[in-house]
Amino acid sequence: MDPLSDVLSLLKPRSHVSSGFDAGGDWLIQFSDLHERIKCYAVVSGRCWLSVDNVADPVRLEAGECFVLPSGRPFRLGSDMALTPVDAVSIFPPARAGGVVTVNGGGDFFLVGSRFTVSGQHARALLRTLPPIVHIRKESDQAALRWSVERMMAELREPQPGGFLVAQHLAHMMLLQALRLHLADGVGNQVGWFSALADRQMCAAITAMHAEPAYRWTLQDLAERAAMSRSAFAMKFKATVGETPMDYLTRWRMTLAAERLENSGDSVSTISFSLGYESESSFSAAFKRVMGCSPRQYRRNPNGVPFAPSGTNVARETQIEMTAN
Incomplete structure (x- = not known):
């Protein structure tokens, strides 16, 4: 296998939650306790801000863009970074596959994707080799992920037999595609x-x-x-x-x-x-x-x-x- 496949295979990513998030109005959510987890999401509609611990500047996310958070760091996601954050535990139900969580009635922002857990006692060390944020901005790159995102949305909104396994494989594809695109686009002067x-x-x-x-x-x-x-x-x-x-x-x-x-x-x-x-x-x-x-x-x-x-x-x-x- 190639090095990227080697490391992801050792991490043994398993889709813990594949779901959607629908928000309306003003909101800011704090996501903590993410040890040995990878988040891979795509913004379907609307826009928001993303702020990851120990990363200098918040990132603006627009409709069609994808992002991966492979390092397991706490982060904030919201319409306004100046708001008082609400802990994600109070909004999101216990881990489950499928479904859409709605905040403030929804309608302004929709996100779809998956959260992975990774296994192996060396997972933490391997996660540290990945960048804190992988942000896919280019329209040409986003097109490479569009099919996976659209299929994920269909599985969430119209549950079918075997839907959990389909969503899991789609999430894995989104993760790999996003990392590939990030590498192809260049990673600047980062060390690792x-x-x-x-x-x-x-x-x-x-x-x-x-x-x-x-x-x-x-x-x-x-x-x-x-x-x-x-x-x-x-x-x-x-x-x-x-x-x-x-x-x-x-x-x-x-x-x-x-x-x-x-x-x-x-x-x-x-x-x-x-x-x-x-x-x-x-x-x-x-x-x-x-x-x-x-x-x-x-x-x-x-x-x-x-x-x-x-x-x-x-x-x-x-x-x-x-x-x-």
């Missing part, structure tokens, strides 16, 4: 794994690591994939992704290992060899530095295990251990 996918050279190197995580990649190998000199590649990768190529490779291997420890019966030895380590001890040492515990401890109790910050320098020692064994 997701932003790097928009760079042809960096994407080539990341794709190679994802395609063959067990391969004994060297800095020179990856630079050649990016068609760059080794020094220029190393500098650009660090500036674009936020960590060195070898640190990224090690962290990706440990993410794959954590997934298998949690969801398969494969032995630690089998996992270590499949990821390119010639000894279980070298793999276990690398895993502990990245994940904060041994592979066996993680398998027994993955809940709450900390994922090391992106700046953790684990790759150099891991490469030495892999070479020595």
Whole structure:
């Protein structure tokens, strides 16, 4: 799979709520407690403001535009940011699929989309690699999402047998299409794994690591994939992704290992060899530095295990251990 598919597969997005929102008059709603959730919506009619925590300026949303909030941050949505916000819990019913929630009689603004929950103990770390807001503005790009939005509306307004599954698949399509369009449109000077996918050279190197995580990649190998000199590649990768190529490779291997420890019966030895380590001890040492515990401890109790910050320098020692064994 490609890197975007790899990460979204590990997040295991599951449509928790696919619904519509119809508002009228003046309103402002605060959405909190969104840990490990992704929101993907399209504005069908009307306009509103969107403000996400730790993002400097509110975003104006117009009819036809789509937006994705992949980072799980609290946000506010409303007709006027100066109003006193109302907590979403007091407006929206308990999580359910389908239906339309109405505020102030509706009629001025209509939104349709889905909220995803994601699973896996490393979900939080992976969500941090995605941008806080993906905003699709171009009319040509919006057309790519129009069919999914229209079908979603039909499923909500005219329930049919199997409608829940249809809405779920449509929501997944909306999420993937929005992220693709965001990458194609360019992501500016943002730093991080997701932003790097928009760079042809960096994407080539990341794709190679994802395609063959067990391969004994060297800095020179990856630079050649990016068609760059080794020094220029190393500098650009660090500036674009936020960590060195070898640190990224090690962290990706440990993410794959954590997934298998949690969801398969494969032995630690089998996992270590499949990821390119010639000894279980070298793999276990690398895993502990990245994940904060041994592979066996993680398998027994993955809940709450900390994922090391992106700046953790684990790759150099891991490469030495892999070479020595």
